[in-house]
Structures are given as C-alpha cells and as structure tokens.
Amino acid sequence: MEEFSVxxxxxxxxxxxxFFGHAIAFCRRPPFPALPMAWxxxxxxxxxxxGTDEHYRQSQPQLWLKPAQHxxxxxxxxxxx
Numbered sequence: 490m491e492e493f494s495v496x497x498x499x500x501x502x503x504x505x506x507x508f509f510g511h512a513i514a515f516c517r518r519p520p521f522p523a524l525p526m527a528w529x530x531x532x533x534x535x536x537x538x539x540g541t542d543e544h545y546r547q548s549q550p551q552l553w554l555k556p557a558q559h560x561x562x563x564x565x566x567x568x569x570x
Contacts (some may be wrong), residue, residue: 501555
C-alpha cells in the first residue's frame with residue numbers, strides 16, 4: 490500500500506454557504522470546523538508548487554483562500570451561481 494501526503498487547511502468562512510450548505514442545515518449553527526483536504530499530484534507537488542499542470546490545479550477547490558483570491562475556474566463559477 491502506497492502512502493500519500495495531504496494538507497489540511499481551515500476553510501474560509503465565505504465558502505461555507507456554497508460548499509457546506511447541507512451541513513449548515515444539519516448542524517444549525519455555523520461556523521463549524523471545516524478542514525478541506527488538498528492532495529498532491531502524481532509527482533508529490535501541491536497546488537501552489539511550481540511544475541503542476543493546469544488540469545491538476547483545477548481539480549480541487551482551494552477553500553482556505555478568500556473567494557477573491559481563488560484562481561479562476563469551475564470552483565469560482567460554482568460559488569457564484
């Protein structure tokens with residue numbers, strides 16, 4: 490079995506409604522701790538490291554960033570709907 494590193498970072502509160510709406514309805518008291526996991530690419534590089542390709546950078550939301558700081562892509566469009 491292979492081992493992989495992951496990174497856990499606290500989600501910015503501005504993402505909660507768009508990404509954790511059902512959890513908010515269930516818990517009825519935000520903010521609750523949310524630690525989105527970021528996983529490395531096949532070479533072990535994380536999102537902000539040099540050498541990662543565009544497809545990988547678009548593959549996971551960076552919820553620890555403020556929405557205004559998040560790179561353009563599907564995750565921003567999802568939050569904007």
